[in-house]
Amino acid sequence: RGGYRGNSDRRDDRRGGYNGDRRDGGRDDRRGGYRGNNDRRGDDRRGGNRGYRGNSRDDNGMRPDGRRRDHHNGPQRSGYRENRVNDRSNEPEIPADISPKELDPAIRQELRSLSKDNADKVAGHLIMAASLMDEDSAKALAHARAAKERGGRVSITRETLGIAAYHAGEWKEALTELRAARRMAGGPGLLAVMADCERGLNHPDKAIELGTSEEAAELDPEQRAELAIVIAGAHHDLKQMDDALLVLEPETAASDLPEVTALRVTYAYADALALTGRTDDARSWFTKASKLDVHGVLDADDRLAELSE
Structure with missing residues (x-):
């Protein structure tokens, strides 16, 4: 399923991969x-x-x-x-x-x-x-x-x-x-990208190790949330669905995230709920993601339709 993956078929159907893209149209002069x-x-x-x-x-x-x-x-x-x-x-x-x-x-x-x-x-x-x-x-x-x-x-x-x-x-x-x-x-930067590379090499356990490293505690809010999304994906790789939810839950309540990152966290959490079979909760969070998605970069509406079938 699609979601917020940037240009990518590079993760096949793996959920929770790191995405380096912002699709909010923002620009600056750097x-x-x-x-x-x-x-x-x-x-x-x-x-x-x-x-x-x-x-x-x-x-x-x-x-x-x-x-x-x-x-x-x-x-x-x-x-x-x-x-x-x-x-x-x-x-x-x-x-x-x-x-x-x-x-x-x-x-x-x-x-x-x-x-x-x-x-x-x-x-x-x-x-x-x-x-x-x-x-x-x-x-x-x-x-x-x-x-x-x-x-x-x-x-x-x-x-x-x-x-x-x-x-x-x-x-x-x-x-x-x-x-x-x-x-x-x-x-401490680059941890989310490195963790997703470990997933690409079929080493989800190594990705999780990066997520629990001392350096992970030094990340700024945006990097911290991106790493959490990747680590949740690594738990999905290992069929540890409840662990994925636990990783994402603190970020769903975080008040220090940029809008696009909060959007990604909301979608990832909805996806994790769906994978655990909590369909009603998943619908609720996909609905939140849809409302936050003012630029139309997510497939939250499609996921809602799937869960209603």
Whole structure:
């Protein structure tokens, strides 16, 4: 059944998957990369497509101990330079009208550890990866891989590749890159995406472990609710229907959620009720979801019709 899944058949019929999309038509002037919480828009090539961003990034290539990272001493294995030349010759083209200045200033600051020419190329690939995320996940992934190949020691390139791989259904690659981004940048973000990747790899138990980790307690309200939706889905995978309800119940009473996130929680809770056989309660919550859904992104009305048959 559909629900609020973004562009996706990427979860087949798994309920409770993380969704990085906001469909409320909101816009602001921050551009490029993956910033903010769950705030991606697909209609702005200049980085309007955004998702989770971790916290406490180390800018200008500085280590936590104050020493500068060395971005020039790459692996010296045989054929390394030749392979890099080949990779760059095969990387996707960046349209001529894409300017690095369109990238979010904070992300441009992170790229200052790279040479100017290389930083501009990485910026172009990040912008293209963000803009193509919904319409062509394969091309977005290609641009994200190119950004990482050119700037793999800058955390935003690893995070962008992780999100792009997630949208393309490349769960293992997504987890690898998101873990790398978290090691480099710190902070509790990205847990919901990582947990959903674990579900994609048929590891719902590992998804649940992320939901009970110490870092989960550090999430802001929106990230916390998104993680709860994913963890509820993991319990559904394990046929633990009552546990799914218990995970979602605190979020249904939360007063600190953005409207779109509250909408997703309402729908997820209605779905969880339906799966436990509590049909009357499910109808009540699908009705609430329908009333909250002012932009028509959910299939709550269809679900209500199904439950009335």
